[in-house]
Amino acid sequence: MKLLIVEDQPKTGQYLRQGLTEAGFNTELVADGTTGQQLALSGDYALLILDVMLPGRDGWQILQAVRGAGLDTPVLFLTARDAVEDRVHGLELGADDYLVKPFAFSELLARVRSLLRRGSATPQETSLQLADLRLDLIRRRVERNGQRIDLTAKEFALLEMLLRRQGEVLPKSLIASQVWDMNFDSDTNVIEVAIRRLRLKIDDDFPNKLIHTVRGMGYVLEERPA
């Protein structure tokens, strides 16, 4: 899985590469638009992360060239410009997603994983499982260690998301967007409360905890050695 980052600000580029590499991606970083476009057109990459303002050719131009060459590589834009026209412009040109600076790395990582998953067809699952936690998608039932657990509809949706993306750190904003369709920055602590209540039902009565808080970044569902 090879990712291309085209970002002219050295610090941002370095940190992005380090973060994505450590998250298990094979990452290449270039700082100018011209080289970026050459590499992007090679078709070797699973995802392009483009800054809009670049020396040489800007992000839009690279995107146009890539789409013009018939490549459907997913493209994620990073932009410091938060103008509506920019978004419309980018999406019209065929960008798949965009993030406005300043953004959280956990948010970027979650979006990157979403985009990469989008391409691959997921088999129709009937149930999701982690350790002794089982979620039956058809009967909409949750069991842990054989015990039936009653969840509200939103709690079920939240757990389903955590299970589908187990091992990934999910930022609060992504959870709000995916589970409640709240697509805006909000400083409310609803998500914290919702997670706490889910924990109460899923984890509290069991010795090995599955829902973990990653401080300052979000939540992750995974089995950790005791």
Place this chain on the structure above:
Amino acid sequence: MRRLSLSNRLALLFAACTAVVSLFAGVLFSRASEAHFVELDQQLLDDKLIGLRRALDDIQAGDAEARLADELSRQADLSLRIISSDGQRMYDSSPSVPKDLPRKRGLSTVSDDGTDYRVLNAPLFLDKPDSPQLTLLLDITHHQHFLQRMQHLIWLTVGLSALATALLGAWAARSGLRPLLRMSAVASGVSAQSLNARLPEADMPPELAEMAHSFNAMLGRLDDSFQRLSAFSADIAHELRTPLSNLLTHTQVTLTRPRPLEDYREALHSNLEELQWMAQLVNDMLYLAKADHGLLMPKREPLDLAEEADVLLEFFAPLAEDARVKLSRDGHASMQGDRSMLRRALSNLLDNALRFTPAGGEVRVKIVEKPAGLSLTVENSGEGISEDLVPRLFDRFYRADPARREGSSEHAGLGLAITQSIIRAHGGQIRCESAQGWTRFIIELPRKD
């Protein structure tokens, strides 16, 4: 071409008016005096005609010429011509009588060789159709001179009075327009440093009072916006200073000597929290800046407000249950608007309401459809907000609870300002009322079809 100044324009208009009026009066006067002269001449000539007829009647021959000369000598400026019925000139009293004279009966005026005559034609014998014709000529040159002098006088008066009114008018206009000059002096003195200058409205003439009032109101609004803007910049610096100084201090202290790994991790986590708070603040401020520049462009999608409210209430349900606050929604309405933006606006209101509702309290959303639009009220039970704080609620960085005043709390105090911007971008208004244990945020949205 330079436009004429207002006072010059008025002065010229005054002058033109005076000229027209005095010209009219002058023409009228000269016409009247001319008519008067004609009347006098007619009377005189009629009298003479009677005398001459009598003189010519008495004597049919002999000393006729002498009698005629005698009769005529009593009036030096009078001459006589007699023409026979077949058109022959029979008699001229003086050689200076012009050759060609009008033949028509009655009075006419003739000018010959620098002399003006009033001419009266009449038959000698009234009862004979072939009677010789008498033509009386009265020299009226001195009359005409008088009339001409008068005309000159009239033109002079017209010119002089126009000039005088132009000068007086200029002076009058200038002093009449002095309040305007004062106004422009104040206007030109207005700058970012002196937005507190105002026009004395009471001293203004009624015509200008309205304008002065508008001008002052404009200055007031400008001053207010400017104050807010300055305060906003100061607030931004202030809000960022606390987390920045935390970051600096914490990082420097951490780095002063070697520490266990756990301490570094803790320091980074702490920094991360400050940074996230700052990022949220910057994003919120950018959003508000966009709103200020009119760049918030709400989409227009059909929305069922009841449905939207329910979705939000479901979102806040865990929080409300934890706080033992009852959430409810009442009423329906549909509208055109931007779903995401309105959700954000309502979410800020609900979040706010939940924070200030005591355990066991209630938060209600009421939607009312009205002919002119709709209203949506978010109300919560609780202590309420004191009257004098209500107008400040929508100010940026304003926090009602003093405990959270300084930075580092999770709320930057921009939520209500953002809500207001979103509602305004939809053409609506939001206000707050607090009374009898309930605090209400009332959104009024116009109907747009």
